[in-house]
Amino acid sequence: MVDxxxxxxxxELDNPVIPASGTFGYGKEFAELYDINILGTFSFKGTTxxxxxxxxxxxxxxxxxxxxxxIGLQNPGMEHVISEELPEMKKYFGKKVIANLGGANIDEYAxxxxxxxxxxQVGILEINxxxxxxxxxxxxxxxxxxxxxxxxxxxxxxxxxxxxxxxxPNVTDIVSVAKAxxxxxxxGISLINTMTGMRVDLKSKKxxxxxxxxxxxxxxxxxxxxxxxxxxxEAVKIPIIGMGGVxxxxxxxxxxxxxxxxxxxGTANLINPYASKEIVEALPAVMEKYGINSLKDIIGxxxxx
Amino acid sequence: MxxxxxxxxxxxxxxxxTYEMRLSGDFSSITAPGQFVNFAVEGCYLRRxxxxxxxxxxxxxxxxxxxxxxxxxxxxxxxxxxxxxxxxLGNGYDVGAGGKRPLLIGGGAGVPPMYMLCKALVxxxxxxxxxxxxxxxxxxxYEDEFKAAGAETHVTTVDGSYGIKxxxxxxxxxxxYTYFYACGPEAMFKAVEKTVKSDGEYSFExxxxxxxxxxxxxxxxxxxxxxxxxxxGPVLKxxxxxx
Ligand SMILES: Cc1cc2nc3c(=O)[nH]c(=O)nc-3n(C[C@H](O)[C@H](O)[C@H](O)COP(=O)(O)OP(=O)(O)OC[C@H]3O[C@@H](n4cnc5c(N)ncnc54)[C@H](O)[C@@H]3O)c2cc1C
Ligand SMILES: Cc1cc2nc3c(=O)[nH]c(=O)nc-3n(C[C@H](O)[C@H](O)[C@H](O)COP(=O)(O)O)c2cc1C
Ligand code: FES
Numbered sequence: 001m002v003d004x005x006x007x008x009x010x011x012e013l014d015n016p017v018i019p020a021s022g023t024f025g026y027g028k029e030f031a032e033l034y035d036i037n038i039l040g041t042f043s044f045k046g047t048t049x050x051x052x053x054x055x056x057x058x059x060x061x062x063x064x065x066x067x068x069x070x071i072g073l074q075n076p077g078m079e080h081v082i083s084e085e086l087p088e089m090k091k092y093f094g095k096k097v098i099a100n101l102g103g104a105n106i107d108e109y110a111x112x113x114x115x116x117x118x119x120x121q122v123g124i125l126e127i128n129x130x131x132x133x134x135x136x137x138x139x140x141x142x143x144x145x146x147x148x149x150x151x152x153x154x155x156x157x158x159x160x161x162x163x164x165x166x167x168x169p170n171v172t173d174i175v176s177v178a179k180a181x182x183x184x185x186x187x188g189i190s191l192i193n194t195m196t197g198m199r200v201d202l203k204s205k206k207x208x209x210x211x212x213x214x215x216x217x218x219x220x221x222x223x224x225x226x227x228x229x230x231x232x233x234e235a236v237k238i239p240i241i242g243m244g245g246v247x248x249x250x251x252x253x254x255x256x257x258x259x260x261x262x263x264x265x266g267t268a269n270l271i272n273p274y275a276s277k278e279i280v281e282a283l284p285a286v287m288e289k290y291g292i293n294s295l296k297d298i299i300g301x302x303x304x305x
Numbered sequence: 306m307x308x309x310x311x312x313x314x315x316x317x318x319x320x321x322x323t324y325e326m327r328l329s330g331d332f333s334s335i336t337a338p339g340q341f342v343n344f345a346v347e348g349c350y351l352r353r354x355x356x357x358x359x360x361x362x363x364x365x366x367x368x369x370x371x372x373x374x375x376x377x378x379x380x381x382x383x384x385x386x387x388x389x390x391x392x393x394l395g396n397g398y399d400v401g402a403g404g405k406r407p408l409l410i411g412g413g414a415g416v417p418p419m420y421m422l423c424k425a426l427v428x429x430x431x432x433x434x435x436x437x438x439x440x441x442x443x444x445x446x447y448e449d450e451f452k453a454a455g456a457e458t459h460v461t462t463v464d465g466s467y468g469i470k471x472x473x474x475x476x477x478x479x480x481x482y483t484y485f486y487a488c489g490p491e492a493m494f495k496a497v498e499k500t501v502k503s504d505g506e507y508s509f510e511x512x513x514x515x516x517x518x519x520x521x522x523x524x525x526x527x528x529x530x531x532x533x534x535x536x537x538g539p540v541l542k543x544x545x546x547x548x
Contacts, residue, residue: 025518064350273391
């Protein structure tokens, strides 16, 4: 029997597979299809203080090996998520969940962290300082070392829960941003969020997505995400949830060899709603094929020698 | 919703740039007319949403227009091939709301879902009247099918090359009906909205990420809050739509 267990800040997960925020809702649509308790855990849709409708449609466009999206953090708001979604989720998901939180400014991040920090259903606070689709905040926070440092510091003063900073790949030097997070006291790093991109329709000769520019994700971003996980692993000691384009169990192993302690699966869930389940189920055989007894042992394995 | 792998039993051209595909499989997840299925297409990253045109005896019929890469590839699929399909998506039409004489309004690629609806309404004891709008004679399809299903059927073409010259609204204005159901381009909806005299429902299209409610790609604002076209729609009631 191979061992698929991994640990994030003292929290042991049955396996490293974590559906990524914004591609899994609150889990409900997937729980109708399969028992989502087989997952390591999942990260719920980015939640803000106030409800948000998000950006105008079209919000999605297809790319040869992925999609661009400009959802714009549509969510029912913090109060609704705590009073309605979390109790509902309890009915079909018995594990702790990752709370993905998006603030317009440092005070909002603190309010969110304080509120979700009190919820026993929440295992980790994943701080989205990387959304490319909102004007007020989002990615603007995550491109500055000073901002991420200040945000983590503040959040660590309002909550006991592990704080993971979700970083944007749209920076010149991902390593310095990750280091600033660690210096500020972050318990972990999630990366990558989407890369900014766009598509133009040849018939209308206009951008396909109403917001014009959107975030690129899916298979095509995998090598970029892998490279960033690899670089960040060398620079920090805190655990990394690696994501970006992961589509099969082999990708999970590759991401862990680069330095991820757990692995997010995003866009793949949208195309095949069973993607995360199939990855969980395929992992043991892939581990055996490559002579891996315990996933914990391979984290950062690509850095040896 | 269900993911199934039905076998293609037919895929024939029935009008200009218009194909009718039949698939054999277990379509029990399709419970109402107006629902759709989402096809994985070889070489395309996202699935392609297509309305259910009919389901009977384990055979699903869809009718689609070739408008781009995905539908072009679909048109070359041969009988015997297997498709990867997410079946039973969306809410569908409220058959019970139709009354004695429901009006079915279909424009172009919006005609197919009206067919299953027509059959369901007839089965429920109604006498539907269908108004089917096309651009030109060579694009017309399913006129005989609607007649055979029991609907009084009117066909319009914009260029007058077949049926009544003009738009669906040129006919609707002269009809009596208890309720309406519409599917087609949004430009047609706006004209229909100005013409109709009863309650009714419209089926909307939006660019989709997942097609089953997970990504928030297809949201639209209604009078009762935001809805996902793929999960809470594609059918919206006339009274809730913000134009
Ligand atoms: C609920 C629903 C039901 C539909 N039912 C039918 C039907 O019964 N018959 C039919 O002919 N067409 C139908 N359509 C439209 C059909 O989905 C598009 O024509 C098709 O996706 C175009 O794909 P393509 O690759 O050929 O075009 P491309 O333009 O190359 O597609 C590029 C991308 O845009 C998306 N896209 C393009 N046009 C549309 C559109 N109108 N709506 C949503 N997404 C679009 C595609 O899915 C793809 O992701 C329906 C759409 C929806 C949302
Ligand atoms: C439709 C969509 C919505 C997303 N929403 C969020 C979000 O609310 N918060 C967040 O931190 N990341 C969000 N993301 C980013 C993903 O969580 C993930 O970081 C990114 O898509 C890369 O992984 P992937 O290539 O496997 O999708 C979203 C991605 C997509 C495609
Ligand atoms: S397309 Fe994903 S929610 Fe509708």
